Amino acid sequence: MGDSAKETVNQKETDKKQPRATRDAYGDALLELGRRRDDIVVLDADLSCSTKTAKFAKEFPERFFNMGIAEQDMIGTAAGLALTGKIPFASTFAVFETGRAWDQIRLTVCYSNTNVKLVATHGGITVGEDGASHQALEDIALMRALPNMTVIVPADAKETESVIYSIVEHRGPVYVRLGRAKVPYVMPDDYEFKLGKGYVFHIGKDVNIIATGIMVGIALEASRMLEDEGIDAGVINISTIKPLDEETVISAAKASGFIITAEEHSIIGGLGSAVCECLSERHPVPVKRIGINDSFGCSGSASELLKFHGLTPENIVNTAKAFINSS
Amino acid sequence: MESPQNGKIRDIERLKEIARNIRITILEMLTNAGSGHTGGSLSAVDVCVGIYFSKMNFRPHDPLWEDRDRFILSKGHAAPLLYAIMAEAGYFPKETINTLRKINSPLQGHPCCKSLPGVEVSTGSLGQGLSVANGMALGLRLDNKPARVYCVMGDGEIQEGQIWEAAMTSAHYKLDNLCAVVDNNGLQIDGRVEEVMSIYPISEKWRAFGWHTIEIDGHDMEQILNALDEAETVKGRPTVIIAKTIKGKGVSIFENKVEYHGVAPTREEFERALKELQNG
Numbered sequence: 001m002g003d004s005a006k007e008t009v010n011q012k013e014t015d016k017k018q019p020r021a022t023r024d025a026y027g028d029a030l031l032e033l034g035r036r037r038d039d040i041v042v043l044d045a046d047l048s049c050s051t052k053t054a055k056f057a058k059e060f061p062e063r064f065f066n067m068g069i070a071e072q073d074m075i076g077t078a079a080g081l082a083l084t085g086k087i088p089f090a091s092t093f094a095v096f097e098t099g100r101a102w103d104q105i106r107l108t109v110c111y112s113n114t115n116v117k118l119v120a121t122h123g124g125i126t127v128g129e130d131g132a133s134h135q136a137l138e139d140i141a142l143m144r145a146l147p148n149m150t151v152i153v154p155a156d157a158k159e160t161e162s163v164i165y166s167i168v169e170h171r172g173p174v175y176v177r178l179g180r181a182k183v184p185y186v187m188p189d190d191y192e193f194k195l196g197k198g199y200v201f202h203i204g205k206d207v208n209i210i211a212t213g214i215m216v217g218i219a220l221e222a223s224r225m226l227e228d229e230g231i232d233a234g235v236i237n238i239s240t241i242k243p244l245d246e247e248t249v250i251s252a253a254k255a256s257g258f259i260i261t262a263e264e265h266s267i268i269g270g271l272g273s274a275v276c277e278c279l280s281e282r283h284p285v286p287v288k289r290i291g292i293n294d295s296f297g298c299s300g301s302a303s304e305l306l307k308f309h310g311l312t313p314e315n316i317v318n319t320a321k322a323f324i325n326s327s
Numbered sequence: 328m329e330s331p332q333n334g335k336i337r338d339i340e341r342l343k344e345i346a347r348n349i350r351i352t353i354l355e356m357l358t359n360a361g362s363g364h365t366g367g368s369l370s371a372v373d374v375c376v377g378i379y380f381s382k383m384n385f386r387p388h389d390p391l392w393e394d395r396d397r398f399i400l401s402k403g404h405a406a407p408l409l410y411a412i413m414a415e416a417g418y419f420p421k422e423t424i425n426t427l428r429k430i431n432s433p434l435q436g437h438p439c440c441k442s443l444p445g446v447e448v449s450t451g452s453l454g455q456g457l458s459v460a461n462g463m464a465l466g467l468r469l470d471n472k473p474a475r476v477y478c479v480m481g482d483g484e485i486q487e488g489q490i491w492e493a494a495m496t497s498a499h500y501k502l503d504n505l506c507a508v509v510d511n512n513g514l515q516i517d518g519r520v521e522e523v524m525s526i527y528p529i530s531e532k533w534r535a536f537g538w539h540t541i542e543i544d545g546h547d548m549e550q551i552l553n554a555l556d557e558a559e560t561v562k563g564r565p566t567v568i569i570a571k572t573i574k575g576k577g578v579s580i581f582e583n584k585v586e587y588h589g590v591a592p593t594r595e596e597f598e599r600a601l602k603e604l605q606n607g
Binding site (some may be wrong): 072077106278 | 397405419437439441442447448449451452454455456457458459460461462463464465466467470489492493495496499500554
């Protein structure tokens with residue numbers, strides 16, 4: 001093993017103890033992918049230092065295309081590159097990628113079914129101080145509605161790395177939503193992402209919390225708090241929101257008869273909606289959706305905003321107890 | 328007779344004859360479909376015939392052949408034109424044209440690359456083709472392929488902001504393997520382009536964005552071939568051909584008529600048009 005390889009391993013071990021942003025894991029995975037395959041190309045819309053595609057750009061300038069502040073053009077260009085056999089990763093902030101360029105994604109990525117990987121950072125409320133204009137709370141809904149699109153929200157840096165390697169093997173449009181803020185490692189050491197498969201931490205008999213993204217860690221904390229009060233609360237990480245792992249969702253609903261969903265996204269159109277759509281047709285049980293309650297975000301620190309919008313273990317605990325006590 | 332499939336016809340009279348046949352096929356398709364875009368399909372016939380049959384390398388029976396030249400009809404509502412050319416070139420049997428706009432047809436109202444191989448990318452929502460053309464030009468250049476990319480836009484279409492984002496990109500990345508065409512027929516659905524939202528001056532705008540521009544009479548086959556030749560010789564920047572055209576060209580009752588933007592000919596109009604084209 002060379003010195004640089006040792007350094008990478010040591011770096012990873014150090015990082016593992018400390019929370020890490022999913023966008024940082026993306027930057028490293030993309031660079032590694034670029035070293036492995038020369039059909040990987042990367043596009044960014046003047047945010048490469050924030051999305052972390054800058055690492056790839058530095059090592060592979062001929063395969064990196066800065067499109068300037070022009071997201072619609074970026075998506076069309078990515079589609080064109082895909083149509084010549086490249087695997088383009090197009091990155092910017094989630095709000096611009098999915099909102100500004102939605103029709104471009106619809107026509108030239110999804111309808112044309114091109115092999116474009118949309119990896120957006122700064123999803124959700126934890127964007128923080130930049131405020132509502134920069135906080136994508138509707139992106140999952142926008143992408144989930146598009147035929148041919150796969151939608152993935154990793155829970156931590158480790159899962160992000162696994163997701164990035166995995167989606168290259170999947171032919172077709174993919175949307176990956178990453179975050180700005182550092183998040184703790186929550187997935188087990190031997191975990192490997194499988195597209196379309198949820199990860200069951202454990203199935204509870206009183207309630208099951210189906211979570212995605214940063215809410216997985218928060219759900220695990222809520223589960224521990226509920227356990228202290230004698231409530232068996234299971235936790236499932238649904239990182240692939242589309243296609244939804246319906247069998248896992250249904251087995252959770254059967255076990256507890258009550259589901260809580262938790263996402264850093266509007267309660268309209270995201271994970272909560274996907275779970276309700278599945279369960280209402282296949283195994284109806286009461287569902288409480290925790291997320292952004294049909295509102296825009298605002299400025300503040302990430303942790304303050306999570307509290308403000310009730311994206312906390314305490315809110316999950318209270319929601320679970322309120323339902324269990326009333327039934 | 329030269330076969331159009333070889334894509335390399337330089338005989339002006341032969342190209343004009345193909346263009347006349349394409350016009351007839353377009354009108355036949357539209358009349359049978361009962362809806363569709365007549366005016367803008369007819370205005371771009373000559374330029375597109377010039378591109379496909381005098382310049383492009385392609386294999387109708389191997390539509391994804393990787394060394395092919397690429398053609399993107401950014402003004403996707405002129406789909407009947409693209410289909411008529413593809414039928415003429417041998418991509419699919421001629422009788423398929425009668426399925427235009429009908430259920431389960433590969434000939435969708437606007438081009439769909441998933442239902443009709445040989446269509447490079449789905450279009451129909453205006454303003455998007457040039458970005459895709461840029462991506463293809465970049466991809467081909469990365470692979471050191473000599474193939475060229477053609478992109479045909481409407482003049483109303485260049486009101487879309489994305490066109491100008493893409494225009495910056497083509498010049499910024501020095502895409503000299505790209506040749507764009509603006510089909511300047513001067514009309515859009517709601518009226519004359521300069522009245523709805525002026526795009527003039529056209530050439531000056533593209534030049535300011537770093538493009539080589541060529542202005543031609545878009546119905547003069549000799550000028551079309553000369554412009555396409557010139558575009559191949561330009562290095563270090565993209566070329567745009569501003570083709571001055573007549574909407575509905577070739578059929579007097581449709582020419583320069585706004586109302587034939589999105590309306591198909593009646594059976595009676597078709598018969599009149601057929602006589603005119605056959606005699607012309």
